[in-house]
Amino acid sequence: MNADNNLYQLYQSIELENVILSYKGEFTSELLTALIHILEAKMEELGTDFRVRKRVFNVIIECFQNLYHHIDFYDFRNEKLEVRKPALIIVKYKDGDFIVNTGNYVMTKDVPKLEKRLSFINTLNKNELRELYLEQLNKGKISSQGNAGLGLIEIARKTKEKLIYNFVKKDSKISFFSLKVVVGN
Amino acid sequence: MQEIKLEGSPKTPSVHFDPETGVLELKGRSIPENALDFFHPLNEWLEEYKNNPKKETVVELRLEYFNTSSSKCILDFLRKLEKINGNNTDVKVNWYYEKDDEDMLEAGEDYKAIVDLSFSFVEVDEI
Numbered sequence: 400m401n402a403d404n405n406l407y408q409l410y411q412s413i414e415l416e417n418v419i420l421s422y423k424g425e426f427t428s429e430l431l432t433a434l435i436h437i438l439e440a441k442m443e444e445l446g447t448d449f450r451v452r453k454r455v456f457n458v459i460i461e462c463f464q465n466l467y468h469h470i471d472f473y474d475f476r477n478e479k480l481e482v483r484k485p486a487l488i489i490v491k492y493k494d495g496d497f498i499v500n501t502g503n504y505v506m507t508k509d510v511p512k513l514e515k516r517l518s519f520i521n522t523l524n525k526n527e528l529r530e531l532y533l534e535q536l537n538k539g540k541i542s543s544q545g546n547a548g549l550g551l552i553e554i555a556r557k558t559k560e561k562l563i564y565n566f567v568k569k570d571s572k573i574s575f576f577s578l579k580v581v582v583g584n
Numbered sequence: 585m586q587e588i589k590l591e592g593s594p595k596t597p598s599v600h601f602d603p604e605t606g607v608l609e610l611k612g613r614s615i616p617e618n619a620l621d622f623f624h625p626l627n628e629w630l631e632e633y634k635n636n637p638k639k640e641t642v643v644e645l646r647l648e649y650f651n652t653s654s655s656k657c658i659l660d661f662l663r664k665l666e667k668i669n670g671n672n673t674d675v676k677v678n679w680y681y682e683k684d685d686e687d688m689l690e691a692g693e694d695y696k697a698i699v700d701l702s703f704s705f706v707e708v709d710e711i
Contacts, residue, residue, distance in 0.1 A: 432594040432595060436594075449682070450684065450685060450686070460649075460651045464617055532694070533694055533698065536656060536698070537698050541657070545618030549655060553652050
């Protein structure tokens with residue numbers, strides 16, 4: 400009986416929070432296609448404006464690929480670590496806005512650099528973000544993994560608000576990074 | 585020289601590069617994790633095409649949306665075209681965007697600001 404009650408509580412909180420999509424697990428290349436497919440159907444149902452739809456996809460694609468590349472990197476460097484780090488993605492829909500939340504582990508030693516980058520991006524207005532994007536596009540190098548260093552700038556360009564983020568230090572090796580992005584008209 | 589004809593996939597655009605007409609078309613979405621793998625053969629094709637190009641080379645970019653990895657590769661592709669332009673061929677880029685899609689129009693304008701090529705912006709109802 401307890402198990403059933405817990406599931407009911409989980410169901411209710413998902414409903415209350417207007418969650419339209421959630422996934423926790425390992426991020427694979429095929430998963431992105433599946434998530435986009437589900438979101439496309441949901442947005443069709445909601446009658447979402449195609450510009451908002453595209454922006455949400457852009458944000459999801461970049462968030463996802465940050466996670467995907469990160470996991471690759473992490474495994475490569477930490478083969479011996481016993482835990483494989485899954486990631487979490489939750490998309491909520493509220494008052495016409497889509498709220499994309501992602502959560503994943505990052506290496507604690509990388510937190511200051513990432514935090515600095517996020518807070519710098521948050522100081523920029525839309526025009527400055529466009530300039531930074533152009534500069535990075537024009538001069539930046541693409542890694543052999545296909546990473547162009549543009550992901551966070553692109554996410555910031557599509558969001559209505561500033562990037563909302565948080566780090567929770569688990570231990571000296573790993574921390575949990577959460578990112579929230581609001582997309583709407 | 586062979587044409588390139590690729591069907592679109594959930595993550596990559598359809599491609600039709602025709603050496604007989606000089607029309608190079610990319611259509612659909614481009615969101616592969618590593619766009620380098622996808623664009624590499626297209627750049628290789630250009631290397632061969634430049635030796636014997638058509639008088640006019642028309643690049644038709646009909647993109648629905650693309651990721652930042654592709655964004656960098658599209659720039660590199662346009663840079664290659666920039667070098668070819670004027671050497672026995674005139675390169676023209678047609679950048680398509682859906683009506684009211686300011687983001688896609690802006691993305692095209694961004695490229696126009698970086699590369700020295702003739703761009704036309706074409707508004708369509710649907711990509």
